[in-house]
Amino acid sequence: MKKPGASSAExxxxxxxxxxxxxxxxxxFLLLALRDNAWQGYALAVGVPAMIWLGTNLLPHFFPADRLLLTLTNFLCALGILVLYRTQPELAYAQVIFYGIGIGAMALCTWAVRLLPFGRRMVTLLALVSLFLLVLPLVAGTEKYGAKNWIYIGGVSFQPSELVKLSLLVVLASGLAARRFWSWLIFALACLGLLMLQKDLGTALLYYAVTLLLAYAATGSWTLLLGGLGGSAGAAWLGYRMFSHVKRRVAVWQNPWADYENAGYQMVQALMALASGGLFGMGLGLGTPKAIPVFETDFIFSVICEQFGLIFGLCVLLIYVALVWRGATVAMAARRSFHGLLAMGATLMIGLQTFVIIGGVIKLIPLTGVTLPFISSGGSSMISGMCLTGLIQGVASRNEDALAEDADLAYMQGEVRE
Amino acid sequence: MSAEVYEVLALALRYWFAALGVLIVWRAFAWLRRDRAAKHRMLRTLPDAGMIGELVVEAGSRDLQEGMVLAVPWEGVLGSVRTCDLCVPVGGVAREHLRFSFDEKTGLRIIPCYRQMCGVNGKAVTWRSVRRHPEALTHGSVLTVGDAQLRLRVFLGLAEGMRPRFAEERPEETQAMHIGADGAPVRSGDLPQTKHVSGLDGVQYGAEALPEQPVRRRRSRRGEEGEP
Known part of the structure; x- marks a missing residue:
């Protein structure tokens, strides 16, 4: 079989x-370097474009990669580094390291999808390890921003729920493809329960939405979808009644100006940043993005719009749309249900997470504590985002192999049968 | 650089960054469109891409006539509704009757859905029995679902590891391996021979007895060089 490679057009x-x-x-980066006159700025002005060139042109020689996905992912990761360098350079340097690790993790996930059989035993083991990882923060975790979902090991902190996302997709895809109803349902419910105990409601919402949509994609059952939506409405109402911080967030979403000095301060600052940026932004290096609390994670999109403007913010949104479109195309072209569902799940995870955080920042929906994929500061978020891309890349490379095999077989066999 | 000069430069470069952002989005979507068009062009030259073979209808109904050909994907569901991967709208076939999955070593594995049954080369297969003894169709095997009788033809290149077991090992039993529409066993020699078999795209195939070798895939005249 011919090994598929990129065409000259591609x-x-x-x-x-x-x-x-x-x-x-x-x-x-050159503009920022001129402002600070720091050698790090000049190094990034050369290094980041070089990293992008290496990432999009050299990497596909080492592992089968969809170049468009790679380019878009690299663009978003570099945007995160740029914005962090503008606001807090130390975070940018750490982000560069996480990006490097993320590339390795992406390659690993790509090869895993190509080579591993994901049989029943492997999936069961993965599920058990994931549940153990989710229990860890409850036993030995640290609370941050109201949720106990962080683990510190040897000075390094990470969020287990970011890694468990990947195994959730594998377990769901495996169970749904094999029509094993109870296995994926029990695992999904267990994950949701543990996340609720951690009070990580944003991630729980994401897990729930992805599980529901993936189950609908696999079964086509409207009953399941409508039942799930009804269930989520009920759970939202229950969450509102049980958790005080949910009530606070809904109140802030409805009218952040009512308590702009306390609960509404973060949202007000974010909205003012969005507005002050206008269409073309305040200018890179100008403005006061650090006035927004937690600007480096949840509200990084507000910083982007403040610096570069709403037109550029819309462009960033469209890049995410292109990413999701590509992921959906890869999923629909998969030959096996497992691979199709895996790619669809990874795409949904990226798309929904983007919608939830940007929707919260622009006050379309109440704010939840999830990060903007690829852009927000943080190793766990960056690496899990790259791994999700790696899963889509793996399925894309399998699709290309299968199509190349079809072309080879057709070429070997000759004319149309008449 | 002084703060004033920097401010002027930063304000001027706002439009540059916005323009580059728009250009990046434009090129990304242009790439998506180009890829989509290239993929469609390629798939037009490979009408059987993604398929492992065909099921030829030997006994069907008004909606599924004798001689019709159903392209078989790698895996899916066979049932009577149009949303199924293989739609067999005949009596006795449930909405989702069985699941199938192709394995290059064993063949087209059949798993009847809950409380459903089918026949594979005359042998009854239920959702219970398949747990103990998985059933697989090979090239030439006959699948009986409800009132329909379908014969599998696997494309050349996919069936290299598979020999038609019944033809080689038990040739005398091959003749009796079919269940007719009325439930009585029918020898393959007594099955009605069709003059023409219509493919999914309306191409008329010549009448033929079951070929000893798996069938060749169709290939459009356009892509004669074989390159996508």
Whole structure:
């Protein structure tokens, strides 16, 4: 079988897109370097475009990669590094390291999807390890921003729920593809229960939404979908009655100005940042993005819009749309249900997480504590985002292999049968 | 650089960054569109891409006539509703009757859904029995679901590891391995021979007895070089 490679048209398209991306980051980091006159700025002005070139043109030689997905992911990761360098340079340097680790994790996930059989035993083991990881924060975890979902090991902190996302997708895809109803349902409910105990309601919402949509994609059952939506409405009402911070968030969402000095302060600052940026932004390096509390994670989108403007913010949104579109295309072209569901689940996870956080920032929906994929500061978030992309890449490479095999077989066999 | 000069530069470069952002989005979506068009062009030259073979209808109904050909994907569900991967709208076939999955070593594995049954080369297969003894169709096998009788033809290249077990090992039993529409066993020699078999795209195939070798895939005239 011929090994599939990028066509010349694809390579040209990749060079055109990555060229513009490199130009963007070279000019942005150079501008910031001129402001601070720091050697780190000049190093990033050269290093980040080089990283993008390596990531989009050299990496596909080492593992089978969808170049468009790779380019878009690299753009978003570099945007996070840029915005963090503008606001808090130490976070940017750490983010560069996490990005490097993320590339490795992405390659690992790609190869895992290509090579591992994901049989029943492996999936069961994965499920048990994941449940153990979710129990860890309850036993030995640290509370942060009202949720006990962080673990500190040897000075390094990570969020187990970010890693368990991946095994949730594998277990769901495996169970739904094999029509094993109880296995995926019990695992999903167990994960949800543990997340509720951790009070990590944002991640629980994400897990629930992805499980429901994936189950609908696999079964086509409207009863399941409508029942799930009804259940989520009931759970939302219950959460509102049980948790005081949920009530606070809903009140802030309805009218942040009512208590703008306390509970509504964060939302008010974010909205003012969005508004003050206007269409083209305050200018990179100008403005006061650090006035927004937690600007480096939850409200990083507000910082982007303040610095670059709403037009650029819309462009970032459209990049996420392109990413989701590509992921959905890969999922629909998969030959096996397991791979299709895996790619669809990873795509849904990225898309829903983006919608939830950006929706919260622009006051479309109440704010939840999830991060913006690829852009927000944090190792766990970056690595899990790259791993999700790796899963989609793995399925995409299998699709390409299968199509190349079809072409080879058709070529070997000759004319149309008449 | 002084703060004033920097401010002027930063304000000027706002439009540059916005323009580059728009250009990045434009090129990304152009790439998506181009890929989609290229994929469609390629799939037009490979009409059987994603399929492992065909099920030829040997006995069906008004909606599924004798001689019709159903393309078989790698895995899916066979049932009477249109949302199924293989739609067999005949009496006795449930909405979702059985699941199938192709394995290059064993063949097309059949798993009847809960409380459903089918026949594989004359042998009854239920959802209970398949747990103990998984059933698989090979090239030439006959699948009986409800009132329909379907013969599997696997594409060349996919069936290399599979030999038609019944033809080679038990040739004398091959003749008796079919269940007719009335439930009585029918020898393959007594099955009605069709003059023409219509493919999914309306191409008329010549009448033929069951080929000893798996069938060749269809290939459009357009992509003669074989390159996508």
């Amino acid at each position: 390579r040209r398209a990749g060079k055109r897109l990555s060229g513009v991306v490199m130009l963007f980051y070279a000019s942005a």
